[in-house]
Amino acid sequence: MSKIRVLADHVANQIAAGEVVERPASVAKELVENSIDAGATRITIEIEAGGRRLLKISDDGEGMVRDDAVLAFERHATSKIRVSEDLAAIGTLGFRGEALASIASVAKVELTTSTEGAASATRVTIDGGRMRDVKDAAHPRGTTIAVRDLFFNVPARRKFLRSEATETFHLTNLVTHYALAHPEIAFTFVNNGREVVRAAPAKDLRERAYQIFGADFLENLLEVNGGHGEVARVTGFVSAPRDRRTSRDSQYLFVNRRFVRDRMIGRSLSEGYRSILPHGVYPAALLFIETPLDEVDVNVHPAKTEVRFRRQAAVADAVREAVKNALASAAYAPSPQEQRAMPAYVNMPYVPPPPPEPQTRIEYQYQPPSGDEIARDVAAMLEQKAFVPSAVPPVPSAEKFTREVEPEKLSSNIRPLGQLDESFIIATDEQGLLLIDQHVAHERVLFDKYRALEAARQTDSQQLLVPETFDLTPAQAAVFDNLVPELENYGFELMRLSGRTVAINATPADLPAGEARNMLAELLDTVDAEKKDSARETLRDEIAASLACHAAIKVNMPLGQEKMRWLIDRLLQTSSPTTCPHGRPVILRLTRRDILKGFHRI
Numbered sequence: 001m002s003k004i005r006v007l008a009d010h011v012a013n014q015i016a017a018g019e020v021v022e023r024p025a026s027v028a029k030e031l032v033e034n035s036i037d038a039g040a041t042r043i044t045i046e047i048e049a050g051g052r053r054l055l056k057i058s059d060d061g062e063g064m065v066r067d068d069a070v071l072a073f074e075r076h077a078t079s080k081i082r083v084s085e086d087l088a089a090i091g092t093l094g095f096r097g098e099a100l101a102s103i104a105s106v107a108k109v110e111l112t113t114s115t116e117g118a119a120s121a122t123r124v125t126i127d128g129g130r131m132r133d134v135k136d137a138a139h140p141r142g143t144t145i146a147v148r149d150l151f152f153n154v155p156a157r158r159k160f161l162r163s164e165a166t167e168t169f170h171l172t173n174l175v176t177h178y179a180l181a182h183p184e185i186a187f188t189f190v191n192n193g194r195e196v197v198r199a200a201p202a203k204d205l206r207e208r209a210y211q212i213f214g215a216d217f218l219e220n221l222l223e224v225n226g227g228h229g230e231v232a233r234v235t236g237f238v239s240a241p242r243d244r245r246t247s248r249d250s251q252y253l254f255v256n257r258r259f260v261r262d263r264m265i266g267r268s269l270s271e272g273y274r275s276i277l278p279h280g281v282y283p284a285a286l287l288f289i290e291t292p293l294d295e296v297d298v299n300v301h302p303a304k305t306e307v308r309f310r311r312q313a314a315v316a317d318a319v320r321e322a323v324k325n326a327l328a329s330a331a332y333a334p335s336p337q338e339q340r341a342m343p344a345y346v347n348m349p350y351v352p353p354p355p356p357e358p359q360t361r362i363e364y365q366y367q368p369p370s371g372d373e374i375a376r377d378v379a380a381m382l383e384q385k386a387f388v389p390s391a392v393p394p395v396p397s398a399e400k401f402t403r404e405v406e407p408e409k410l411s412s413n414i415r416p417l418g419q420l421d422e423s424f425i426i427a428t429d430e431q432g433l434l435l436i437d438q439h440v441a442h443e444r445v446l447f448d449k450y451r452a453l454e455a456a457r458q459t460d461s462q463q464l465l466v467p468e469t470f471d472l473t474p475a476q477a478a479v480f481d482n483l484v485p486e487l488e489n490y491g492f493e494l495m496r497l498s499g500r501t502v503a504i505n506a507t508p509a510d511l512p513a514g515e516a517r518n519m520l521a522e523l524l525d526t527v528d529a530e531k532k533d534s535a536r537e538t539l540r541d542e543i544a545a546s547l548a549c550h551a552a553i554k555v556n557m558p559l560g561q562e563k564m565r566w567l568i569d570r571l572l573q574t575s576s577p578t579t580c581p582h583g584r585p586v587i588l589r590l591t592r593r594d595i596l597k598g599f600h601r602i
C-alpha cells in the first residue's frame with residue numbers, strides 16, 4: 001500500500017505557522033507589515049496579556065473588497081507578486097502570501113475591512129483555520145484584524161510562550177522598530193488599555209527618534225550619510241563614543257526599511273568604531289541601508305528578518321565607511337582621507353631613544369628641520385624602505401611569559417610600586433611582578449560588597465538632594481516595573497512619574513549620583529527579559545555587576561600609594577580576587593623565573 005499523502009491545507013498551514021508565528025511579536029510583525037504595504041498613514045496596535053489574549057492591529061490603508069478578504073486567508077494568496085520574476089525585485093514587505101493563513105490556523109481571528117467608498121465593510125471570522133462567518137459590518141476605509149487566544153489549538157506551542165512581560169518587551173521592541181522605519185506613519189501602541197506609544201506623523205527620522213526616545217538620546221547621536229546608490233546608501237544615526245552599551249540591543253538596523261537582524265551589518269558597524277570603542281562595547285545605532293531591489297534577496301527566511309546581499313563585501317564597506325565618516329566629521333577619528341595622508345611611521349610602535357650617556361654627550365645647536373625637509377627625508381626613507389629594518393631594534397615582548405594568576409597562588413604580600421598609564425598597578429610579590437587592572441579590581445571589590453548587602457537585605461543608600469529624572473524608552477518602560485523591586489534591594493529608590501518619566505530619589509552607596517542614570521539605562525537595555533521569572537539570582541548578579549562597574553574607579557586615574565594599598569587589601573578579601581564579575585582576569589603575573597628566562601640567565 002502506498003504511504004505518501006499530500007497534507008491537508010490546515011495541517012500545511014500549521015506547519016508554516018511554526019516558521020512564521022514564533023511568538024506574539026512575530027504575528028504583530030506580519031500584521032504591521034501588511035498595514036504598511038496597504039499604504040496606511042495611521043496604525044494602532046493594541047495588546048492584552050502580552051499578546052496572547054489579544055493582538056489587534058487597525059489601519060487606514062486601502063482595505064479589501066469582500067472576495068479578497070476571504071481569499072487573503074488562503075495559503076499562497078497574495079496581491080503583491082504574480083510571476084516568479086517578481087521575486088527578483090520585491091518592493092513590498094510581504095510577498096509570500098502565507099502570513100494570514102498561518103496566523104489564522106493557530107488563533108481565533110476576526111478581520112474587518114473596507115475599501116474607499118464601499119457600500120459596506122466585510123467581517124471574516126476564522127477559528128483555528130476554519131472559516132466561521134463572512135458578513136457585512138461597519139468600518140471606515142482600512143482594516144482591523146483582531147487575533148485572539150494565540151496557539152489555543154496547539155498546546156505544545158503555547159508552552160513555549162514566555163511571561164507576559166517578556167512577550168510585551170518583544171512587542172514593544174517591534175513597534176519601536178517599525179515606528180522608526182516609517183516616521184511618516186502615525187503609530188499608537190496600547191498595552192492592557194494603557195497607551196505606551198503615541199507618535200504623530202513625523203517629518204523625518206530625527207523627529208521620530210525624539211518622539212520615541214526623548215531628547216537625551218538624540219543629543220548623543222551623530223548623523224550618518226554615506227554609501228552610494230549603486231550598491232547601498234547608508235543613512236541614519238549612530239551614538240557618540242561616550243555612549244556605550246554592553247549589548248547590541250540598541251542597534252536598529254533596516255534594509256530597504258525592512259527591519260532585519262543581520263550579523264554582517266552589525267559587524268561592519270562595530271568596525272567603523274574600531275580603535276574608538278573597546279572590544280565588547282557596542283554603539284547605539286539607527287541605520288537604514290537602501291539598495292536597489294535587485295541587489296538584495298529578501299526571500300531567505302520565512303519571517304523575512306534575514307536578507308542576502310548580492311555584493312555583500314561592498315555593502316559591508318559602505319556601512320563601515322559611512323560610520324567612520326560620521327565619527328570623523330564629529331572629530332572622533334581621523335577621516336579615511338586623513339588616515340591615508342599620514343606617513344606609515346605614525347602607525348609604528350614608539351620606542352623612546354636611550355638617554356645619552358653623560359661622557360659622550362655632544363654639544364650642538366639644535367635647528368628644527370623645516371616641514372619641507374621632513375617631507376623630503378620621509379620620502380627618501382620610504383623610497384629606501386628604511387623603516388622596515390627600522391633604526392631601533394625591537395625589544396623582545398614578554399607577552400608569552402605573562403599569565404593569569406591562579407587564586408591559590410596569590411600571597412598576601414603584594415607591594416604596589418606605581419602605575420602604568422594611570423590604569424594598571426605595577427606590584428611585586430614573592431614570585432615576581434604583578435600587573436593589576438585597577439578598574440576590574442575595584443569592580444570585584446564592589447560586586448562582592450553589593451551582593452553581600454543584598455543577600456543580607458541591608459540596603460546602604462544615599463538620598464539625592466535633588467531627585468534625578470529621566471525618560472525611559474518604550475522598551476525600557478516594558479522591563480522597568482519588573483526590575484524595580486530588585487533595584488530597591490540594592491538601595492535604589494525609584495518613582496515612576498507620569499508616562500515614561502522616572503525619578504531617582506536615592507542611589508546605592510558608592511555609586512556616584514551622575515552614574516546612576518547611565519547605569520539604569522544600560523541595565524534596562526541589556527537585562528535579559530527572558531530571565532525575569534526563572535533566574536532571579538542571575539539577574540541579581542547582573543545588577544550587582546553593573547553597579548560595581550559604574551561605581552568602580554576608572555582607568556586613567558592616578559592613584560597614590562595609600563589608595564593602591566587599600567585596593568589590593570580589599571581585593572584579597574573578596575570571593576574571587578583574580579577574576580572580575582564579567583569573567584575577565586584582574587591580575588597578570590610575570591614570574592621571576594620567566595624574567596630570568598627572558599634575559600637568558602637560566
Ligand code: ADP
Nearest residue numbers: 034038072078079094095096097098099100143
Ligand atoms: P502577503 O503579505 O505575503 O501578501 P499575507 O498573508 O500577509 O500575505 O496577506 C495576504 C494578502 O491580504 C495581501 O497580499 C494583501 O493583499 C491582503 N492584506 C492583508 N492585510 C491587509 C491590510 N491590512 N490591508 C489591505 N490588504 C491586506
Ligand code: MG
Nearest residue numbers: 030034094099
Ligand atoms: Mg503579509
